[in-house]
Amino acid sequence: MIEAYYHQNISVAIIAERLKRSRQPIYNVINFLKQGHSAINYYKRYKENKRRCGRRKISLPKKEQEYVKEKVSLGWTPDVIIGRAEQPISCSMRTLYRRFEDGYFDRTTLPMKGIRKPNGHNERRGKQAFKRHISERDKDYPLFKDEFGYIEGDTIVGAHHKSAVITLVERLSKAIITLKPEGRKASDIETTLTQWFQSIPRNLFKSFTFDNGKEFSNWKSLSNQHDVSIYFADPGTPSQRGLNEQSNGLL
16 A cells, blocks of 8 residues: 555655554655565565564573483473472473474473463363462462472362362372272262361361362362361463372373
8 A cells, every 4th residue: 555655656644644554664665665676575574574583492401401301201291390490491381391392302202292271271160159269378378388288189080081089199298199089079079088087187288279170169168177278279270280280190
């Protein structure tokens, strides 16, 4: 459009008004046209310049590459590699996942083959009406990362979705506890957890953090009866219970 107006000797002010654009980019195009080029040439130059924009992909040092490959071969995920911080890695957890996705590392070597839900995925499961959010745990127990007694929990569904196993992992000791309920209903989960609570010292564990599955919808009675705090992570955010998700994968 700018090229057509330019050949009709229409002023920049009128072109800007008709196209509802500021004058400067129109001046840029016209100055380029005055040099004997066309609008197509301008567009190609723009695309070439755009291709060179943006952050360049991070290239990890050889020592870090070898460390990542070694730990992945042992069953570690990028979440664990970054979270354990045994070896400094020059990128974030999400960036490390991207390096597997773009072929920098072999994604098939990951425990879950690098399969994740896409960004922007809308989780439709486990929308309970009222629950205690995981952010409240940080306020109630500011030292939960350094003290014993904080559990992350989930369920692993069996064949044909007819059975389940409750998995609990203690954050500090990394101890994994598995419980076998009669079924998958909330009442089955509540009964099994109640029996387990009765077999351990009272107040041995301070808090439990579950995902948003409906099988944990009877959390209020569990919390009141056994004097424990129960929290829930955000829907579709397994990284908030990364230790539990990793232990589930190992199981």
